[in-house]
Amino acid sequence: MLGSLTLLLLCQLAGELAARLLHLPVPGPVLGMLLLFAGLLLRGGVPVPMQETAGGLLRHLSLLFVPAGVGVMTHAARLEAEALPIVIALFGSTLFGVAVTARIMAALLQRTDAGLREPTIGGDEP
Amino acid sequence: MSADLHQIWVYLSASPLAGLTLTLLAYQVGLWLFERLGRRPLLNPVLIAVILLAAVLTASGVDYRTYFDGAQFVHFLLGPATVALAVPLYNQFQEVRRSAVALVVALLAGSAASALSAVALVWAFGGSKATILSMAPKSVTSPIAMGVSEQIGGLPSLTAVFVIITGIIAGTFGTWVLNLVRVTDWRARGFGMGVAAHGIGTARALQVNEVAGAFAGLGMGLNGLATALLLPTLYRLIWG
Numbered sequence: 001m002l003g004s005l006t007l008l009l010l011c012q013l014a015g016e017l018a019a020r021l022l023h024l025p026v027p028g029p030v031l032g033m034l035l036l037f038a039g040l041l042l043r044g045g046v047p048v049p050m051q052e053t054a055g056g057l058l059r060h061l062s063l064l065f066v067p068a069g070v071g072v073m074t075h076a077a078r079l080e081a082e083a084l085p086i087v088i089a090l091f092g093s094t095l096f097g098v099a100v101t102a103r104i105m106a107a108l109l110q111r112t113d114a115g116l117r118e119p120t121i122g123g124d125e126p
Numbered sequence: 127m128s129a130d131l132h133q134i135w136v137y138l139s140a141s142p143l144a145g146l147t148l149t150l151l152a153y154q155v156g157l158w159l160f161e162r163l164g165r166r167p168l169l170n171p172v173l174i175a176v177i178l179l180a181a182v183l184t185a186s187g188v189d190y191r192t193y194f195d196g197a198q199f200v201h202f203l204l205g206p207a208t209v210a211l212a213v214p215l216y217n218q219f220q221e222v223r224r225s226a227v228a229l230v231v232a233l234l235a236g237s238a239a240s241a242l243s244a245v246a247l248v249w250a251f252g253g254s255k256a257t258i259l260s261m262a263p264k265s266v267t268s269p270i271a272m273g274v275s276e277q278i279g280g281l282p283s284l285t286a287v288f289v290i291i292t293g294i295i296a297g298t299f300g301t302w303v304l305n306l307v308r309v310t311d312w313r314a315r316g317f318g319m320g321v322a323a324h325g326i327g328t329a330r331a332l333q334v335n336e337v338a339g340a341f342a343g344l345g346m347g348l349n350g351l352a353t354a355l356l357l358p359t360l361y362r363l364i365w366g
Contacts, residue, residue: 101236102318108228
């Protein structure tokens, strides 16, 4: 747990340093993710402690967005003044984006692996 | 007595303990309601927590900065959590490699569809330029979106708000839309959530299915990269 948390932070730190030193427009944590991914590929497997630490962090991933979300308070005036365009754009573009991405992906996947069994629709998919 | 209370208030508002504890409490109330009332997507735990916290802060007159001094410890974990997405990605690597072409095409189409439709809709309904620019990168995870927003002249903190709301909308109505367009493949469902709605979409996908979660994490990472690389370039082409 401690070792794998340290490893996650090291990957992030390396990512942040690389992004700054090489003036990459990509955020450090994303580079860190690629770095850890490369490491896992080289090692050929995920160590159990890393599996558990990553699982623990990701199980409550949505909690981590709460502090930034509360920042909605500081923009109350603008949100009120431009409520209509903001609400329409957020709803429209988000649902359009989900639909377009998934639809295209599904169509292309069907072509590449027609043989794979498809799961059925239930009540609790993402 | 009231002097004691005052001292306690001074202590609480100066130490990070209150903001941190409140954040965890509010989120658990959100989770509890979500579980208790039958896991309806509308009762998104993030949405409930944000509303509760904003109400408490407004009622007690504590400003956001003070709150964030404590809550930043939670916020900080976004970094290591993003790195940790490498693990589900690795676990699904065989699947990912098989569908590489589909991934790239769907990524570019979905990324462009989200950003362009967002910008077009704000513009069409009379939003200001600052709002339009802050809206453009809202589909990607907040650290990336805020960086891009700053680069193209938006307001990073406003972008952060749009990012969160985008995630909540997808977490709430994503299932409905995916059923509407009749996508049943877990890989496609997850990828759509990740590309269009970053970490909150990914969190929602992870709740439901490991394959969907891995593809969502991948979609979030790839769209983060694509947006960070393409959006500033696109902006320079359009606005010069």
